[in-house]
Structure formats: structure tokens, C-alpha cells
Amino acid sequence: MALASCKTFALEGVIAHIVDIEANIGPGLPGIHVVGRTDTAISESRQRIKTAIINSKLSWPKTKIVVSLSPASLPKSGSHFDLPLAVAILLAGMQAQDEQLAADGYATWGTESFAEKIANTLFLGELGLDGSIRPVPGLLSATVAAHKQGFRTLVIPPGNAAEAQLVKDVRVLIAHNLREVFDWLRGTAVLKTPSHEPPPPRQQLMDFAEIAGQHEAKFAVEVAAAGGHHLMMIGPPGSGKSMLAARIPSILPELSTAQSVESTAIHSLAGAMGNVIAHAPFISPHASLSRPALLGGGYGNPRPGAVSLAHNGVLFLDEASEISPAVLDGLRAPLEDGEVRLARAQREITYPARFQLVMAANPCRCAAEDPSKCVCRSTARQDYLRNISGPLRDRLDIVLELSSQQALLHTTDEESSATIAARVTLARERAAYRWKTHGLSVVHNAAMPSTYLRRHCAADETAMALVSAYLAEGQLSQRGVDRCLKLAWTLCDLEGEDSPGLDHIAQALSLRGEGF
CATH class of the missing domain: 3.40.50.300 (P-loop containing nucleotide triphosphate hydrolases)
Known part of the structure; x- marks a missing residue:
């Protein structure tokens, strides 16, 4: 009996949870059994993985294989489980061969060194029948989770290389096919890191x-x-x-x-x-x-x-x-x-x-x-x-x-988008700097906490009296007051003023279109 494991992730929204994949090879009728609350994509991957391993000129165990995905209570879905399932099965198969070789007095693969290499590595990728590794959704969430939980290495498909570069301090290795991953585990091949490319240029937008x-x-x-x-x-x-x-x-x-x-x-x-x-x-x-x-x-x-x-x-x-x-x-x-x-x-x-x-x-x-x-x-x-x-x-x-x-x-003589964008950027920078001095990390005025805005950053007394009159007459709700104040702050930022006054509040009330 041989047991091996490797790690990947399962998605729950944009949150990635680390999943431990254990493969056991032991006596029984030939076949592969996958347990651990899996979906159809994982259940159907069994024949895909077997074919990919055989077509990669690697050994498929001719006995019973049980693969467990833990934690068992976590729902798991997606084709990115293909590569880690194949890696766990290959490692278990090599360990079974080691046990037989050692019993017969021959040299072994040395699977102990393999286990050390993958202890801090996440594997993910969909396998083609020829053993090629295809891109999968959700890789960036897995990269963020790997960074937070101390995993130092990710083995990923080349199609996911661009997004993986957004997270620093994680070593990303590109694998084109299953054979490359197997040779890397053995130490007979080197997986390359993705080349750091600049962000994609902004598409030509309408003006x-x-x-x-x-x-x-x-x-x-x-x-x-x-x-x-x-x-x-x-x-x-x-x-x-x-x-x-x-x-x-x-x-x-x-x-x-x-x-x-x-x-x-x-x-x-x-x-x-x-x-x-x-x-x-x-x-x-x-x-x-x-x-x-x-x-x-x-x-x-x-x-x-x-x-x-x-x-x-x-x-x-x-x-x-x-x-x-x-x-x-x-x-x-x-x-x-x-x-x-x-x-x-x-x-x-x-x-x-x-x-x-x-x-x-x-x-x-x-x-x-x-x-x-x-x-x-x-x-x-x-x-x-x-x-x-x-x-x-x-x-x-x-x-x-x-x-x-x-x-x-x-x-x-119409203004271009570049001219307007310069004013928009300057207004946002003023707002971000002001709220940062208040200890708040907001990117624009609409994201300001309403309670803080009323208590610490209201308009002057005359302007607030006008807002109170609208509120008393039922033309503004409490939420409307908050949004009117945020709008007045934006008008103030566009004009480069220090705080909103009566003109800004009046203009904000006009823009809100209370008749709608």
C-alpha cells in the first residue's frame, strides 16, 4: 500500500481554500475512486487523467486507487483539480514501486525528496487527453490564498501566467504538460517562471x-x-x-x-x-x-x-x-x-x-x-x-x-476625454488626500461613511440650513441628505475649494433632480 499527497485549492466565491489531495494505491479491483464532496467535473476527470498519464508515457497503477479531497465538508468544483489529482496518483504509484524495489533489493526513486519539494507547492490546471495543461478560472484567488498561507510555489498553466504576476512574493512556475511536471518533480527538468510583461495598453476608447x-x-x-x-x-x-x-x-x-x-x-x-x-x-x-x-x-x-x-x-x-x-x-x-x-x-x-x-x-x-x-x-x-x-x-x-x-x-472646440480626465483625476486625488488625513481609505466621495460625513465634514451652516429645509418639507430623505453632501464635496473638489458652501449644496440639489 502506498500513500501520497499534494495541495490545490477550492473556490468559495472569490475566496480560495487550500485542499489536501491524498492518493492511496492498494489491493483491490483496478479503478479510481474520488471522494470528498466533488462535482461532476471532478467525477468525470478520472478517465481524462488516466488517458493523459498514459499518453504522457507515464505509468498508471494497475490496481485500486482511492483519492480523498479534504476538508471533506467543503464543496469542490472545477477542472483545475485535474493536475493535482494526477500528481498525487503519480507520486503514490512511484511510492508503491519504491516499496517493491526496496523489497527486491534494487535502487528506488527516492520519493521522500519529492514529498519535500511539493510540501509548499500548489498545483492547478486542466489536463487534455495528450497531457497538455490548460488554463483554469479563479487562479488569481488561489495565488492570493497561497501568499496569505505561506505557500512559496505555484505550478500553473501558461494561459494563466499574466494574472498570476499580479501577486508578488509567490514563485510561479509554468508547466506546458504533465510530463514537464513529472520531470520537475524528479529533478531532471526545470520549470520556467513567466516573463514579467507590462500591463496591457489601454484600448482605444471613445472620446x-x-x-x-x-x-x-x-x-x-x-x-x-x-x-x-x-x-x-x-x-x-x-x-x-x-x-x-x-x-x-x-x-x-x-x-x-x-x-x-x-x-x-x-x-x-x-x-x-x-x-x-x-x-x-x-x-x-x-x-x-x-x-x-x-x-x-x-x-x-x-x-x-x-x-x-x-x-x-x-x-x-x-x-x-x-x-x-x-x-x-x-x-x-x-x-x-x-x-x-x-x-x-x-x-x-x-x-x-x-x-x-x-x-x-x-x-x-x-x-x-x-x-x-x-x-x-x-x-x-x-x-x-x-x-x-x-x-x-x-x-x-x-x-x-x-x-x-x-x-x-x-x-x-469640444473638450476631449483627456482634458476631462485630468480634472477628474485631480478631484479624486484631492478627495483621497483629504479623507486620508481623516484616517479613512476611500477612493472617492461616494464611498464615504455617511455618519462620519455628517458629524465631521458637513457643509457650512447656511448650506446645512437649506438641506434641513428640504428634509423638513419631505423633498429629501435621510439618505438623500447624505448623498447630497457627498455630491457637494465632489463639486467642491472639482473647483479646488476647501469645503462645500451654499452654492455647492444648491447645485447638488439641482443635480439630484428631485422631481424624478
Whole structure:
């Protein structure tokens, strides 16, 4: 009987848990039995692993193989278990050969040295039938977990090399096929580390200089980008709603290293393996999306939804009036908490979801800009945006009404995205420095804790008196007061002022569009 083990990981949301894989070879009918609360992908991997080992010209044990994945209570899913399962079986097979060789008086493989080499190594990768190692989702989460738990080495597929470089102080080794891994374990081959490549260049984005006119709308979008505020645009077709939203990423600053790691880990889980997210993501799902598509879900290990894919970026919901009210109301908790919690049997999976929400809608079904030309019934026009509930409206910082009459024919002398982006970046730097002096690590004003803002960073007395009047008349809710203050701070940062005054509060109240 021979027993060997190696380590890999299991995903629970964006959290990776270390899994110990033990392979035992002993007497019994030939076959492989995998236990430890596994999914279909792992159960079906048995024949794939056997074929890959044989095609790699390696020895497959001709007896009973039992593989245990522990902790047994942790659900395990994914094809990344292929490589560590194969490694554990190969090591157990070599140990069985060692026992037989030692009994016959011959030289052994020396599997003790193999065990020492893999004690601090994580293996992950999907095996092809020819023994090639293919990229797998969730590698960045495993790399972060390996760093936190003291694992010094990762053996990964070449297709995951780019994202693995984001975590420092972890030795990453690239293996193209199973034979390379086996020879590395024996000490007869060397696995290479990935070459450190610069971040991918920013894709050519659409420019604000291409939009003629709409200066008030452009200013509102600039304010939203500078403070990370949520934006709603209402206007007829052709007024520029989608054009404005699509150009928001062109004025947002690049992600920090920590933000890049977070966003890349989420996109890797969603299947975008090997792609480094260095710039603010822009996610624009179709209006027919379901609640799981928006928030995340699915069988087994739930996949992240659109709100998590937009983490550190922009979630654009076009034709918001066509989205189900139940789906839209699912946004309320992520907008407040910055995360999505998916309840499952005996566990809860959390995905980060701190995004900037941008919505666009027509004023009514016939989309007439002038109410006098609307062919809809009066009740239909009044009820057109009723799918956007009051609590969700209260979480919108800026409500912008667009008109096609504000557009021009030519784009002469229009500001470029680079010019606007410079102001946005400067405003964010002012805000980050100010809140850092308060001991807070927030990247923009919209992320400020509301209680701290009211107590320590309110506007001047005259400005707060105006806010109090709106609150007393019921035109502002308590949440509306907080969002108005955050909006006023962003306007203050764009102007380079030290603190918001009456003009900033009045402008913030105007941008909130209390009539919506």
C-alpha cells in the first residue's frame, strides 16, 4: 500500500481554500475512486487523467486507487483539480514501486525528496487527453490564498501566467504538460517562471470630443465620474444617453494594483482567464437580464453577476424602463453594502460589488420629447418609469434630463476625454488626500461613511440650513441628505475649494433632480 499527497485549492466565491489531495494505491479491483464532496467535473476527470498519464508515457497503477479531497465538508468544483489529482496518483504509484524495489533489493526513486519539494507547492490546471495543461478560472484567488498561507510555489498553466504576476512574493512556475511536471518533480527538468510583461495598453476608447453640444450633460457625467456617483439619464432617442455612458471609462483613472487584483480575480472566475483588468471595467448587460445574471448565482459554485463584474468600474443599464422591477430592486443592497451575498445551504458566498451605476431610459414608450406630442395615454406616461422603485431612486445621486435640442451639428472646440480626465483625476486625488488625513481609505466621495460625513465634514451652516429645509418639507430623505453632501464635496473638489458652501449644496440639489 502506498500513500501520497499534494495541495490545490477550492473556490468559495472569490475566496480560495487550500485542499489536501491524498492518493492511496492498494489491493483491490483496478479503478479510481474520488471522494470528498466533488462535482461532476471532478467525477468525470478520472478517465481524462488516466488517458493523459498514459499518453504522457507515464505509468498508471494497475490496481485500486482511492483519492480523498479534504476538508471533506467543503464543496469542490472545477477542472483545475485535474493536475493535482494526477500528481498525487503519480507520486503514490512511484511510492508503491519504491516499496517493491526496496523489497527486491534494487535502487528506488527516492520519493521522500519529492514529498519535500511539493510540501509548499500548489498545483492547478486542466489536463487534455495528450497531457497538455490548460488554463483554469479563479487562479488569481488561489495565488492570493497561497501568499496569505505561506505557500512559496505555484505550478500553473501558461494561459494563466499574466494574472498570476499580479501577486508578488509567490514563485510561479509554468508547466506546458504533465510530463514537464513529472520531470520537475524528479529533478531532471526545470520549470520556467513567466516573463514579467507590462500591463496591457489601454484600448482605444471613445472620446467626449465626438459629442457635439450637451455641455450640461457632459458636466453632470464629469461630476459623477469624479465622485463615483450613481447617474440616471432620461431623454428621447438620439439625445446622447448611450454615447455619454459609453465614454465614461475614458475619463476614469486607471485602477490601483489592489483594485486590479480584485477585478481580475472576479473576471477570472467568470471565465476570462489570463486577462489582467488594469482599467475600470464597463459592463452593459441587455435589458432582458435575469436576477442571477445581475447579482450572480448558478448551481454548485455560483458565478459572479454583472454587478460584481463591474466592481471598481461602471455598470450601465440601458433601457432601464424595460428591466423587471424585481431585478432592479436587487441593486439596492449592493449599492449600499458594496457586495453581494448569495445564500446557499449551510454557507454564504460573498462577491465584491462596489460599482458606479449608470442608467438610461426614454421618457415614455413612444419616446416623445414634448409631452404635447406624446401619443401615450396620460396614465401610461406617468407609470412608464414605475419599475424604478422609490428606494432605488433614492440611491441615485444625479438625475439628468436630456434633450435632443441641446445637441449641435459640429464637434468643433469640444473638450476631449483627456482634458476631462485630468480634472477628474485631480478631484479624486484631492478627495483621497483629504479623507486620508481623516484616517479613512476611500477612493472617492461616494464611498464615504455617511455618519462620519455628517458629524465631521458637513457643509457650512447656511448650506446645512437649506438641506434641513428640504428634509423638513419631505423633498429629501435621510439618505438623500447624505448623498447630497457627498455630491457637494465632489463639486467642491472639482473647483479646488476647501469645503462645500451654499452654492455647492444648491447645485447638488439641482443635480439630484428631485422631481424624478
